[in-house]
Amino acid sequence: CSSDLSQITCAIPKDSGNLHKKRRGGRENGFLSFSEKNGIIAKIVDTKEVKKRSVHIFVEKRKERKMGKIKVEFCEIEGLKVITPTVFGDERGYFMETYNYNDFKEAGIDVQFVQDNQSASKKGVLRGLHFQINYPQDKLVRVVNGEVFDVAVDLREGSKTYGKWFGVLLSAENKKQFFIPKNFAHGFIVLSDYAEFAYKCTDFYHPNDEGGLYFDDPEIGVEWPMPEGMTKEDLIISEKDHKWGGIKDLKK
Numbered sequence: 001c002s003s004d005l006s007q008i009t010c011a012i013p014k015d016s017g018n019l020h021k022k023r024r025g026g027r028e029n030g031f032l033s034f035s036e037k038n039g040i041i042a043k044i045v046d047t048k049e050v051k052k053r054s055v056h057i058f059v060e061k062r063k064e065r066k067m068g069k070i071k072v073e074f075c076e077i078e079g080l081k082v083i084t085p086t087v088f089g090d091e092r093g094y095f096m097e098t099y100n101y102n103d104f105k106e107a108g109i110d111v112q113f114v115q116d117n118q119s120a121s122k123k124g125v126l127r128g129l130h131f132q133i134n135y136p137q138d139k140l141v142r143v144v145n146g147e148v149f150d151v152a153v154d155l156r157e158g159s160k161t162y163g164k165w166f167g168v169l170l171s172a173e174n175k176k177q178f179f180i181p182k183n184f185a186h187g188f189i190v191l192s193d194y195a196e197f198a199y200k201c202t203d204f205y206h207p208n209d210e211g212g213l214y215f216d217d218p219e220i221g222v223e224w225p226m227p228e229g230m231t232k233e234d235l236i237i238s239e240k241d242h243k244w245g246g247i248k249d250l251k252k
Helices: 047-051 101-106 239-243 247-251
Strands: 032-034 063-067 070-074 081-085 087-090 093-096 115-122 126-132 139-145 147-154 165-171 177-180 184-190 194-201 210-212
Touching (some): 126 147, 139 147, 139 165, 139 184, 147 177, 165 177, 184 194
Antiparallel strands (some): 063 070, 070 081, 081 177, 087 093, 115 194, 126 184, 139 177, 139 194, 147 165, 147 184
């Protein structure tokens, strides 16, 4: 498949004889390469097709709208949005607004954030996939130092994209933000030597309300890019995250 986004390429299904790769700048991971400058990986995996060992990648040109000082890219999974702020730079450095209620409201993100969180992680750390069960949260996530690959999985009952996922590269360089509505599972993997991850939430953290999905659940089929020089076996994952079940277990 191909895309109007010239920096994104994707490949034929896994079970085809030859796996063609194209590199147009940026990091190369498995059968997908992407541009550091563009910073968007758009993938929806049909979980039914995963069973057939065939992964279908849909990479389409984003619908982009300029709203105030932000550019908003609407993703294939309804509700997910990638936001790029306007950066004002000169010889002194730069300035940008990381959140402006009026601009975000115009973009359809009319929510009240009540808690800000920040974490630091080293290369190869994978956190997720997490959600709150009875107190779901909208999240606005970004990276203030380093680079991560951020993933959201649709868990909304009745959604036409239930069980499908979307991933985006967030970095201190591209300054992109990712808005994730309620009832999505969320996780990320650190690709740089070190990363600081910051996010806003619309509900408080409830330690007894944690839910999760196993990061490598084949029913979801997230294609996690590996940090340079590392394999899946090298990843640093908490004991709790190793014990989460798959998406099938959520309906039991």
